[in-house]
Each structure stands twice: as C-alpha cells, then as structure tokens.
Amino acid sequence: MTLANDLLLHGALVLILLAGALLLAGVWRGPTMLDRAIAVDVAAVLIIAGIGVDAAFTRSRYYLSIMLVLAFLGFTSSVAIARFIAARDRASAKERP
Template identity: 40%
Template sequence: MTLLKFSELFLDTALDLALAILCLAFLLTVIRIWRGPTLPDRVLGLDVLTSSAIGFIAVIGIDTGFTLYVDVAIALGLVGFLATISFARFILARGDTERSPVSVTEPVADEIVLGEPETRP
C-alpha cells in the first residue's frame, strides 16, 4: 500500500467517523432541547445545535472539496450567535428562568391558602 492510498483511506475513515460522532451529538442535543427542563437549557441546546450544524458543514466541505461551504459555515455561526444573544435578552427581560414554559408546575406550599384569609387592620 502506497502512502497516497493510505492517506486517502485514512481521510475517508476519519470523515465517516466525524459524521457519525456529529450525528450522535445532534441527536443528543435534540433530546436535551426536547426535555428541557428550563428555558435557558433549551437556548443552550439550540446554540450547541448550531455548533453541530457548523461541524457538519465543515466535514461535508472537506469531503467534497468545495470552499463555498466555509462561507456558509461562517454565516451560520454569525446567525447562531445573534440568535443566542436575542434569546438571552428575551430570558433576561422575561425574568422567569426557573420554570419551563411548557411544563405545568404544582403550586408551592406558600401559595396554598388554607381556611379564611387573615384580615389586617
């Protein structure tokens, strides 16, 4: 086996392994976004999802040899950064980071009123 054939085989194996690992990361990130439990967890998951997509684009760009994919990855990185900043400002303005907007929570013991409410003079 020549050095050129070995390097082609090694690159193909490394690209296949990288795509498999990125698929696993993508799947685990989607599960984290789905399960939550809080809104900041979901925003962080979307940021990781953007990073995984940039990794996919980079691996596909290396595999095909097209340099246009680098520009697409840079643009996606910028859009992902702006989306993360926007979500962070939304969470900051909302002020409720402890509860998930999709889950129903039980009332806290302090909120339960037992008997007649006290009247203050």
C-alpha cells in the first residue's frame, strides 16, 4: 500500500473514533428515547464504517458479508424501535382526555 492510502485510512479511522466519542456523549445526554434510538442507529453505521476501514486496510473481502448482516440488523432494529415508540405514543394519546 502506498503512503497516501495509509494516511487516508488512518484519517478515516480517527474520524470514526471521534464520531464514536461524540455519539457516546449524545447517548448519555439524550433527553428522549427517540434521541437514544437514533444514536443506536448511528452506532451501527459507525461499526460498519470501522469494519469497512479494516477491510480496506487488510484488503480482505471476508468482512463484506459481515457488514451486510450488520446493516440489515441496524435497519430492522431502527424499524422496531420506531414502531415501539409509535405504539407508546398512541397509547399515551388515548389516555389523555
């Protein structure tokens, strides 16, 4: 690999780690359940991006199927959380006079 590739991959890894640190702060501070659900979805994206950087660094195609499965799980968890929040909001709206 060339020096430019190494620098770009290390730069991408640093940005992913920085985004992960900011994400943890957002999860800790998030005032609503929806904010935390979005943070979990972003965490899945950051994990996939980190695996992608590792796959590019090692030049391995083995990780691509793992990335696909994680993307599917992240999507289905986002949909499940959204349905849970929608059902909870509907139930609380019926209780109000």
